[in-house]
Amino acid sequence: MQTASKRVLNGWAMYDWANSVYNLVITSTIFPAYYAAVTSTKDDNHVTIFGKTFINTSLYNFSLGFAFIVVAFLSPILSSIADFKGNKKQFLFFFCTIGSISCSALYFFDGSNLFYGLLCMVMACIGFWGSWVFYNSYLPEIAAPEDRDKLSARGFVMGYIGSVILQLICFVLVLMPDTFGITTGKASQISFLMVGIWWWGFAQYSLRRLPNGTPSEKNEHKNVLIGGFTELKKVWHQILLMPVLKRFLYSFFFYNMGLQTIFLAATLYGSSELQIPTTNLIVAILIIQLVAIPGAYLISKISEKIGNFRTLMICIFIWILLCIAGYLLPVGGINEFYLLALAVGFVMGGTQSLSRSTYSKLMPETKDTASFFSFYDVTEKIAIVIGMFSFAWITEITGSQRNSVLTLISFFILGLLLIFLAFKKQKSLSH
Numbered sequence: 349m350q351t352a353s354k355r356v357l358n359g360w361a362m363y364d365w366a367n368s369v370y371n372l373v374i375t376s377t378i379f380p381a382y383y384a385a386v387t388s389t390k391d392d393n394h395v396t397i398f399g400k401t402f403i404n405t406s407l408y409n410f411s412l413g414f415a416f417i418v419v420a421f422l423s424p425i426l427s428s429i430a431d432f433k434g435n436k437k438q439f440l441f442f443f444c445t446i447g448s449i450s451c452s453a454l455y456f457f458d459g460s461n462l463f464y465g466l467l468c469m470v471m472a473c474i475g476f477w478g479s480w481v482f483y484n485s486y487l488p489e490i491a492a493p494e495d496r497d498k499l500s501a502r503g504f505v506m507g508y509i510g511s512v513i514l515q516l517i518c519f520v521l522v523l524m525p526d527t528f529g530i531t532t533g534k535a536s537q538i539s540f541l542m543v544g545i546w547w548w549g550f551a552q553y554s555l556r557r558l559p560n561g562t563p564s565e566k567n568e569h570k571n572v573l574i575g576g577f578t579e580l581k582k583v584w585h586q587i588l589l590m591p592v593l594k595r596f597l598y599s600f601f602f603y604n605m606g607l608q609t610i611f612l613a614a615t616l617y618g619s620s621e622l623q624i625p626t627t628n629l630i631v632a633i634l635i636i637q638l639v640a641i642p643g644a645y646l647i648s649k650i651s652e653k654i655g656n657f658r659t660l661m662i663c664i665f666i667w668i669l670l671c672i673a674g675y676l677l678p679v680g681g682i683n684e685f686y687l688l689a690l691a692v693g694f695v696m697g698g699t700q701s702l703s704r705s706t707y708s709k710l711m712p713e714t715k716d717t718a719s720f721f722s723f724y725d726v727t728e729k730i731a732i733v734i735g736m737f738s739f740a741w742i743t744e745i746t747g748s749q750r751n752s753v754l755t756l757i758s759f760f761i762l763g764l765l766l767i768f769l770a771f772k773k774q775k776s777l778s779h
Contacts, residue, residue, distance in 0.1 A: 352490035352559075357499060359557025360490060361506045363483050366550035367444065368507030369514045370476045371611075373543045374451055377633045378518055379469070380615035381626040382536040383408060386459030393620065397462055405616045405749070409740035411466045412612055413733045415473035420729035422474075423481050424580045427722035437560050440482040444551045447475020452544030455537045477729065485721035486558060488708045497656070500705040501648040504697045505641050512637045514546050519630055583723045586712065592777065593710040595770030596657075597724075600703055601731045603664050603763025606671070606756040607699060608728070609735035610692070613749070617674075618685060621749040628682050632689040639693030647698025656706045657771035663699045664764045666691070671757045675750055735759065 351357070373379065387395050387404040395404045402410070426439055450472035457465035491499045518539035521528065525535040587594050615633065618624040624632070651659040670691055677684050704724075711720050739752040746752075 351492045351495045359554045361503045363554035364503040364507035365510030366547050368511040369543045369546050372511035372515050377630045378536050378539050384619050406740040406744050409736045413736035415470040416729045416732045419477045420726050423722045423725045427719050436482045440479050443475045443478035447472050448544040448548035452541045454540035481725035493709050496708050497648050497705040501644045501701045504644045504701045508637045508641045579719045592774045599763045599766035602759045605731040605735040606759035608732045609739050617749050623679050635689040636693035640697035643694035644697035644701050663695050666695050668760045675753045
């Protein structure tokens, strides 16, 4: 196949620019800190909802886990329809709109309306990750195999740059609210509103440039609810006949369980467990984003030299070391937290980008790219659900998030072992 025009490639990468502000502002920095502030007092960090009391951070993680369950259920149904009708762009627009409106609606969350805030957070999460499966499925359609690592890394880099720009604007609002005649809380709420506007607005650039998709030649799904899961089953049967891809997905399931849990829980871990001030947390997350830009490019270059599997094994080993370091961080250790952020930033984007492009290169040539990436997406979301629920559950029963961090090491060790087996199988088949 031939790589698509520069116009299409720019449009695809620009969606990362558009939606990554959700990941940075809502998932990683301002919203988690704002949530912790409005749902706790100096002496109590428990909240009550539907008559049950939770630690506020555990409720946050349980809610995110529920959102990923919804995405994992919807993804195969919607991707089957998208493959059949060739309308993945319409689904991309739909989930983008749901997510951006939900982010903007967080403007009205102030702690007194806990269910409303959690609902908006869940819907924003569904919108982001729901759109992600259709966005990812464009990669094998618009780029030849030899160009996918580079284009995947480019998308992540665009996302980092765009999200940092908006984060800096929000950072100024939160740190200097008096300058604008507002409170710190109001500055946070305005930040949520800006995320929604940014996401939806820049997404239009991508939507105008991306193709609609090619309708499937198959016409066998009379019931789309059953058809989506039937398609997943067919994808799984194809994967079972591809030993390298099968082992890679097993590995991806486990190491992504650890990686995404770190990404989603890091801010609350820093604020509640390590007592890192909000300002320093935001600075640390900015460090991660800035370092991730050269990190994604460098890891892409390394993969060109030594191959995707070897590079991923190095990245996973680094994640194991980072978990150990995170467990040992002292309370109030701001400088140590910054150093950890530097290391996390270097491997974060590269690991995600290389995982996506590795899958796209290992999967068979097919027009049903949304179904294959739906399988990838469901694998990722189930891993996140297990990771987030495990993290929240261990925090609930032990009262400490440090113990939760320690358990993440086992996920990465399993991922490292399985990707080594995938690498060995690939070598044996190539001889």
